Amino acid sequence: xxxxxxxxxxDIERCKGCGLxxxxxxxxxxxxxxxxxxxxxxxxxxxxxxxxTGCSNCAIICPDGVITVYRKKIS
Amino acid sequence: MxxxxxxxxxxIKEENxxxxxxxxxxxxxxxxxxxxxxxxTHRIIxxxxxxxxxxxxxxxxxxVGCSVFMYNYMDIDMQEAAHGRAPALAxxxxxxxxxxxxxxxxxxxxxxxxxTAETIHxxxxxxxxTMIFINNGIYGMTGGQMAPTTLVGMKTSTTPYGREVSxxxxxxxxxxxxxxxxxxxxxxxxxxxxxxxxxxxxxxxxKAFEYQALNKGTCFVExxxxxxxxxKMTPVESNKWMAENMLPFYPxxxxxxxxx
Amino acid sequence: MEEFVLMKGNEAIAEAAxxxxxxxxxxxxxxxxxxxxxxxxxxxxxxxTGMVLLQAESEVAAINMLYGGAGAGKKVMTSSSSPGIxxxxxxxxxxxxxxxxxLLVNVVRGGPGLGTIQPSQSDYFQSTKGGxxxxxxxxxxxxxxxxxMADFVSxxxxxxxxxxxxxxxxxxxxxxxxxxxVKFKPQxxxxxxxxxxATTGKTPDRERxxxxxxxxxxxxxxxxxxxxxxxxxxxxxxxxxxxxxxCDDAEYLFVAYGTSSRICQKSMQMAREEGIKVxxxxxxxxxxxxxxxxxxxxxxxxxxxxxxxxAGQMVEDVKLAVEGKVKVKHYGRMGGIIPTPDEIVExxxxxxxxx
Numbered sequence: 066x067x068x069x070x071x072x073x074x075x076d077i078e079r080c081k082g083c084g085l086x087x088x089x090x091x092x093x094x095x096x097x098x099x100x101x102x103x104x105x106x107x108x109x110x111x112x113x114x115x116x117x118t119g120c121s122n123c124a125i126i127c128p129d130g131v132i133t134v135y136r137k138k139i140s
Numbered sequence: 141m142x143x144x145x146x147x148x149x150x151x152i153k154e155e156n157x158x159x160x161x162x163x164x165x166x167x168x169x170x171x172x173x174x175x176x177x178x179x180x181t182h183r184i185i186x187x188x189x190x191x192x193x194x195x196x197x198x199x200x201x202x203x204v205g206c207s208v209f210m211y212n213y214m215d216i217d218m219q220e221a222a223h224g225r226a227p228a229l230a231x232x233x234x235x236x237x238x239x240x241x242x243x244x245x246x247x248x249x250x251x252x253x254x255x256t257a258e259t260i261h262x263x264x265x266x267x268x269x270t271m272i273f274i275n276n277g278i279y280g281m282t283g284g285q286m287a288p289t290t291l292v293g294m295k296t297s298t299t300p301y302g303r304e305v306s307x308x309x310x311x312x313x314x315x316x317x318x319x320x321x322x323x324x325x326x327x328x329x330x331x332x333x334x335x336x337x338x339x340x341x342x343x344x345x346x347k348a349f350e351y352q353a354l355n356k357g358t359c360f361v362e363x364x365x366x367x368x369x370x371x372k373m374t375p376v377e378s379n380k381w382m383a384e385n386m387l388p389f390y391p392x393x394x395x396x397x398x399x400x
Numbered sequence: 401m402e403e404f405v406l407m408k409g410n411e412a413i414a415e416a417a418x419x420x421x422x423x424x425x426x427x428x429x430x431x432x433x434x435x436x437x438x439x440x441x442x443x444x445x446x447x448x449t450g451m452v453l454l455q456a457e458s459e460v461a462a463i464n465m466l467y468g469g470a471g472a473g474k475k476v477m478t479s480s481s482s483p484g485i486x487x488x489x490x491x492x493x494x495x496x497x498x499x500x501x502x503l504l505v506n507v508v509r510g511g512p513g514l515g516t517i518q519p520s521q522s523d524y525f526q527s528t529k530g531g532x533x534x535x536x537x538x539x540x541x542x543x544x545x546x547x548x549m550a551d552f553v554s555x556x557x558x559x560x561x562x563x564x565x566x567x568x569x570x571x572x573x574x575x576x577x578x579x580x581x582v583k584f585k586p587q588x589x590x591x592x593x594x595x596x597x598a599t600t601g602k603t604p605d606r607e608r609x610x611x612x613x614x615x616x617x618x619x620x621x622x623x624x625x626x627x628x629x630x631x632x633x634x635x636x637x638x639x640x641x642x643x644x645x646x647c648d649d650a651e652y653l654f655v656a657y658g659t660s661s662r663i664c665q666k667s668m669q670m671a672r673e674e675g676i677k678v679x680x681x682x683x684x685x686x687x688x689x690x691x692x693x694x695x696x697x698x699x700x701x702x703x704x705x706x707x708x709x710x711a712g713q714m715v716e717d718v719k720l721a722v723e724g725k726v727k728v729k730h731y732g733r734m735g736g737i738i739p740t741p742d743e744i745v746e747x748x749x750x751x752x753x754x755x
Contacts, residue, residue, distance in 0.1 A: 070145075070146050070151060071151070071158075072148040072151040072152055072156075074152060079169055081173075081174035081175070082174060083174035083175030083368075083375035083376075084175070084374070084375060084376050085175055085375055085376065085379070088376050088379075089334065089335050106174065111148070114148050119156075119158055121158055121159045121335075122335040124159040124160075125159070125335040125338050125339065126180070126332075126334065126335045126338055127180075128170070128172065128174075128175055128176055128177070128178075128179030128180045128183070129169070129170050129172075129179050130161035130162070130165065130179075130183045131161075132159075133157070133159065133160040133161070134157075134158045134159040134160075135151045135152050135153070135156040135157055135158065136151075136156055136158045137146060137151055137156045139145075139146055
């Protein structure tokens with residue numbers, strides 16, 4: 066079965082650390098960083114990048130639209 | 141065996157792109173609180189306008205409330221309505237510019253309190269407009285006061301001990317009122333608290349925009365939403381609380397769909 | 401149809417509206433001006449010019465329909481009477497604050513409150529001193545005949561669009577209800593072009609248009625207010641309109657507009673028959689008010705009577721105009737009573753000449 070690999074890019078400075086992406090990720094890829102962005106929010110990041118399948122749940126739930134999603138089928 | 145691993149860096153290329161922010165959204169950051177349903181719904185509307193290719197003929201009406209600055213976020217022509225009056229503005233714009241796509245965006249205070257008459261009569265006249273109604277059961281912008289849709293027992297800054305029916309009456313189900321008006325053509329109640337619900341909301345809003353061209357009546361989508369700051373909860377908790385308390389009272393689903 | 405016809409003032413407004421190329425009329429019934437929307441409904445303007453006609457659910461909705469239509473660059477108007485105009489004040493302030501042109505018609509009735517349905521002029525302050533919130537002004541035209549009811553529709557639109565500001569025709573129940581001969585201008589086609597600031601849909605060739613009166617930055621809001629004040633100053637310099645009748649040799653002066661100015665013409669004639677040299681100064685624009693023109697007459701005058709069907713509102717502006725150089729008093733009836741010519745002459749004698 067072809068394996069699908071995904072990755073997300075978070076616009077760290079625009080993330081408000083609401084945590085909805087982490088909550089919605091089926092593969093528990095995302096967590097909130099211990100670091101904060103310019104506005105003092107703990108931004109989200111791929112804590113477990115290998116598990117990402119590019120399903121876009123995180124980007125779809127992200128209120129501020131700061132997540133961009135990439136996906137590729139690997140034969 | 142083919143190398144089945146690919147570095148994240150290699151993945152992040154244009155051809156592998158599956159989702160990015162709509163270009164109908166301006167560069168301005170949303171001023172909304174972290175996790176707020178207004179932001180999500182703005183994104184959905186922008187995506188629908190982009191996918192339908194109607195940026196050059198869409199005119200939006202922003203209300204007074206948290207989304208009073210909606211026009212800073214949408215790269216389309218917009219007007220700012222006085223509190224509660226968006227459906228009246230939209231009525232005139234659509235009748236004067238019938239080939240344009242006209243939508244209103246209102247909160248619960250705007251649409252179901254001060255603007256009740258405008259809401260009911262625009263729907264009753266069957267204005268060919270799309271009405272988006274964000275119901276978070278509170279007045280966010282002014283600091284968390286009671287709204288007409290505040291649940292019984294719900295604490296707000298004007299019902300600090302919880303809303304009492306004997307004092308402030310029952311929460312109003314506006315969508316259930318207008319669905320009975322023959323003037324409404326498509327009526328749906330959705331939410332944006334999970335990815336699955338966001339997808340459903342986008343489908344409903346897309347229909348509400350598409351059906352407008354049929355000139356068969358008002359398309360109305362209620363989005364039950366959270367208000368983390370007003371409810372004094374974290375975004376994640378607010379969505380959970382909403383699912384457990386708001387959705388039983390404001391059940392989701394299409395409430396009026398055109399017969400096939 | 402360019403010859404004279406006999407018509408009510410209210411109906412003349414409606415016919416003139418269609419001919420002026422109105423794009424949309426949004427109104428609500430209220431005595432004494434319901435004939436405007438009734439005439440329009442019967443005239444099927446949609447078939448004549450494509451004009452939109454809608455009876456709204458309230459005056460609040462109607463004025464906000466005007467806001468939306470004006471924001472889309474269209475020629476829109478409404479008509480109402482005193483209590484209805486009170487309901488529209490927020491919308492009027494929003495339109496001034498968003499620099500939106502529109503035409504408003506107030507066929508004034510006795511107030512305050514539900515008041516009466518008979519004619520009055522007790523809304524002078526409301527229209528000229530701003531009935532809504534904030535520093536804004538309303539171009540206010542005062543017709544004194546059915547002909548002027550018709551003529552001021554296109555004049556009102558021209559001024560509204562020239563300055564991007566609401567304009568008001570301040571009439572009253574008498575002029576609205578009485579019939580006189582009137583001649584209409586030929587049909588002016590509805591404009592196809594919309595102003596570049598209008599919300600007609602953001603095409604690739606331009607930035608998006610936003611119609612709003614909101615700005616949370618006080619410095620910017622002050623600059624916007626300064627821009628409005630500069631506009632109003634220009635209107636005051638350029639758009640004052642009035643009529644002077646038998647003023648050259650006048651020692652006394654009636655200042656009156658609308659119905660009161662018609663009655664004063666008779667009073668003036670009666671007084672002159674008694675050897676009293678009185679003239680009539682009729683402001684046509686109540687805002688911008690003809691301060692300078694009245695001031696220039698103060699040298700020759702011994703007294704001025706401001707005749708208004710109210711407790712006296714314009715009298716304050718007359719006093720401002722003469723800056724204390726001339727005695728100024730008010731005479732008028734309230735509650736919807738129309739004064740008779742001899743009452744006015746009597747008052748002139750007692751209050752001004754004798755007083």
